[in-house]
Amino acid sequence: MLCKLAWGNVRRAGKDYLVYLLTLTLAVSVFYAFNTISIQVDFVSMEEALSQLLGGIFSGLTLFLAAVMGFLMVYANGFIMKRRKKEFGLYQVLGMSRGQVARVMALETAIVSGAALVLGILFGVGVSQLMTFFTASIFKTQIANFHFFFSMQAFTLTVGCLFVIFLVTLAFNLLVVGRTSIIDLMSAGRQNEAIKTRSPMLSAVVFVLGVILIGVAYYRLLRDGLPVDAPAAEMDAAMNQFALTTGIVVAGTILFFFGLSGFLLKMLQGAKGLYWRGLNMFTLRQLSAKVNTVSFSMAMISMILFLAITSVTGGMSIANVMNTSVERNNPADYSRIVIYYGERTLENSYDSDRPMGIAEEPFDIVELSKGDRVNPGLANEEAFDLDGILGKRVQVEGYDSTPRGGSEPLVTLNQLCEAVDMPLPVGTGSANSNVMGLQVMKESDYNRYRAFRGLGEVDLGSDGYLLTSDMGETVNKVYDAAMREDVAIPFGDVTLHPRAKEVDEDASTFADSSMGSNSGTIIVPDAVAERANLPLYASYLLGDYREGLTYEETEGYVRADRGWAPDLCDANGREVGLWGMEMTRIQNYEGTNTMNGLISYLAIYIGFVLVIACAAILTIQQLSSVADSGKNCRILSELGTSRHEIVRSMLAQQAVFFVFPLIMGVAHSMVALHVVIEIVALFGGISIGMTVAATCAIFLLCYGGYFMVTYFMSKGIVSDAIRVRHAH
Known part of the structure; x- marks a missing residue:
């Protein structure tokens, strides 16, 4: 039963x-x-x-x-x-x-x-x-x-x-x-739900205060950015400032919705013709009463929509940049790096079993790699033989831009920014190109690298320079401006002048990487580099696999279980460097694809569920409110108001509740995404147009779907209420 x-x-x-x-x-x-x-x-x-x-x-x-x-x-x-x-x-x-x-x-x-x-x-x-x-x-x-x-x-x-x-x-x-x-x-x-009304004037003041706080938060975020590149000593202060900005925008959003009803009422009361037309007065009074009771939830919904929009758009944009950058930043099948100790390293050196020193000559990475042992401890243990798998290859050296015995680099990113009157790109305050100065490479090494890439030679003469970087547009536009505006760079005993108008992005990557590894390198004539007495900074080996070898004979061999080579020591037994990154093109592609997939899935999953939650909460609020307003609908009907006018009034009220949190969420997202994009643009050009369009289409489909469900269900509730009146 x-x-x-x-x-x-x-x-x-x-x-x-x-x-x-x-x-x-x-x-x-x-x-x-x-x-x-x-x-x-x-x-x-x-x-x-x-x-x-x-x-x-x-x-x-x-x-x-x-x-x-x-x-x-x-x-x-x-x-x-x-x-x-x-x-x-x-x-x-x-x-x-x-x-x-x-x-x-x-x-x-x-x-x-x-x-x-x-x-x-x-x-x-x-x-x-x-x-x-x-x-x-x-x-x-x-x-x-x-x-x-x-x-x-x-x-x-x-x-x-x-x-x-x-x-x-x-x-x-x-x-x-x-x-x-x-x-x-x-x-x-x-x-009916007890409704607490406020003075329209007081609500309007609260609304304006909320707008001011939101504006202040936007300004602070755009000025300070995200606390990702603050020096370690200033990180706590930067995080505190970011937390304060977050608190200001949350408080401003809450005040915005608490005062919204009074502001709308006060503003439209001034437009007498509009206020007294049809059911506009009734609609505004109903809207004012409802906003008073659900203003906090509207503020929270707008913040959740902000999180959903930002997570999906930002996540998909980051994945897009990674996908684009990985194609440009992997010029060889295989690459390996050796990093050399500098004077700063020796001053802050850790306890070591052997003395440490400055390298006088670069290592041959292919020969040095034979110190690695493939399948260590097994019967088939052997030396790691890059000669056996690499065909065409090249090794080039990078030099520290601070001369031996010197305390300041010869050229830094910040100096170039000042020369062209541009701000330091966001996220580069603690980058090597700014703190340690641009890496220096000899013209001969760079031409050998270009030959490996199948590109023509460059001729710098006796006083020319080129700037290279495989980072994104925010950094490269500084280098482009420096060369385009013919910025002269004092370099030891000579003043250098540019020999190009922009960075050659196809010849700026000296090692395989996922998101770029060259934040700035200046190419100078060999004689200039030698007279400047610069210490070694890094050696880069790039090579392509021999033709005819299988995947197992190349990638499988590189990824096999390996015992790493001993410490890098010179002829005097001093430790002068350490192994840097070893990477293959396929590994970077696989890692990037994995990260892209993970970011995209999480962004879509979280964003979709949050949008459903927000839309459903709004739907339930509005249906409950319409149910409470049944008596008012009956009274309007008894006074001669048509069903069409009553439904239109209800639709206008619901549109405000659905649209205003969405507008606020989108506004917050646009400001936050502007800051996020500045960070992401460090690693590659970024275009979020298609991503934003796709995200908006999906969100509007879900959000608009719930709005339509709300509207049609509300029409039924209003019809039932009016029908009860006629039945009586």
């Missing part, structure tokens, strides 16, 4: 359960689809370790997002309970015990949750099949042996999350009915 009653109630109250069902179905679909990553690895040739990492991250993230959705479902269910309190009170008047009412509620919740589970899993299974192709695309891998799949692990995790949400929702329902008297349940339809 109770099952039949519960089933009938769900069918009859289907419109009330629509938001609950829709949101829970989407949550189940997203939870299942994104947790099938461990199955998708079988089709896209992804490493097992990466699969386990992604699986662990998404499992943990799903539990966090499930808690968010659990709160949302309790909030959504509160709307349903508010609409049906009178019904539950009537059950008790007719003789049902509270225990029986509780069982009916449990059955109704179970029916809706079960329907959401079935619909969500069906949709999620379909999405997960399509996601396999998206995964292959984003991780730059191939699909092999694709077939239909179902992940029991993802299903179990999703069911577990849904079960917890179900229990929390049920406990909330039972608590509401158990603590509410029958009289209160029966009179719930006549009880």
Whole structure:
């Protein structure tokens, strides 16, 4: 009997359960689809370790997002309970015990949750099949042996999350009915939310104060940026300033929405013709009262939308920059670096078993690498032989721009910025090109490097220079300006002049890397470098694999278990350097593809769930408000107002509640993204146009979908309220 009653109630109250069902179905679909990553690895040739990492991250993230959705479902269910309190009170008047009412509620919740589970899993299974192709695309891998799949692990995790949400929702329902008297349940339809009104003038002042605080926060963020390049001694102060900026923008956002209603009312009251037209006065009064009660939640929704938009747009833009940079920053199949100690290193040296010194001559990296042992301790142990796998190769040397015995570098990034009247690029305050000065390379070494790249030689004459960098536009535009404006650089006993107008980005990378490794190198004539008495800074080996060798004979050989070479010592037994980065082009591509995929997945997953949560909360708020306004709708109808005008007034109110948090969230995001992009632009040119367009399209589809659901459900509630009037 109770099952039949519960089933009938769900069918009859289907419109009330629509938001609950829709949101829970989407949550189940997203939870299942994104947790099938461990199955998708079988089709896209992804490493097992990466699969386990992604699986662990998404499992943990799903539990966090499930808690968010659990709160949302309790909030959504509160709307349903508010609409049906009178019904539950009537059950008790007719003789049902509270225990029986509780069982009916449990059955109704179970029916809706079960329907959401079935619909969500069906949709999620379909999405997960399509996601396999998206995964292959984003991780730059191939699909092999694709077939239909179902992940029991993802299903179990999703069911577990849904079960917890179900229990929390049920406990909330039972608590509401158990603590509410029958009289209160029966009179719930006549009880509206208590509304506290404020002085329009005071609200307008609060609104203006909020706008001022937001403007101050924007200015501080644009001026100070993110605390990523502050010196170690100033990091705590920079973090405190950033925390203060964050607090100011949060406070300003809250005040903005607390004063919004009074500001709108005061502003439109001045426009008499508009204020007294149609139902505009009623609409503004209703809007003012509602904003007063939900202003804090609107502020929080705008902040959550800001996080969602920033995470998706920023994450996808970073992935795009990485994907573009990796193609430019890997000129060879294999590269290895030796870093030499400088005078600063010796002054701050750690305790060593042998004396340390300054290198007089560069090492031959190919010969030095033979000190590595492949398969150490095994019967097939052998020296690491780069000669056997590398065909065309080149080794070039970089020099420290601070002369031996000197205390200041000959040329720094900051000096070039001052020469061309440009600010120091964000994020470069502690970069080598600024603190240690630009790296110096001899003209002969640079020409040998260019020959390896298949490029023509450069001729600097006796007093020419070139600037090179494989970083992004914010750094390179300084170097371009310096050469274009013919900036003269004092360099030892000579003044150098540029021999080009811009950085040659195709000939600026001296080692394989993912995001750039040359923050600034000045190419000078050999004689000039020798007279300047510069110490060695680094040796760079670049090489391409011999033709005809297999992947196992090249990449497999480089990545094999290896015992590293002993310390780098000169003929006198002094330790003069250490091994730097060893990298291959394929390793960088794989690492970049992995990072791109991880960033993109996390950005989309988090952003999508947060947008759903925000839209659902707004929907529930508005439906609850419309339900409370039923009496007002009946009065307007009795006074002769048409249903069309009442619905249009309701639509205008709902548009404000949906649009203003979105506008505020977008405004916060644009300012934050401007700062983020300045940092990201250090590593490559960045264009977020397509990313922003795609993100906005997806968000508007979800956000606008909930707005349309709100509108059509509200029309039904208004129609029911007016119909009650006509029935009487």
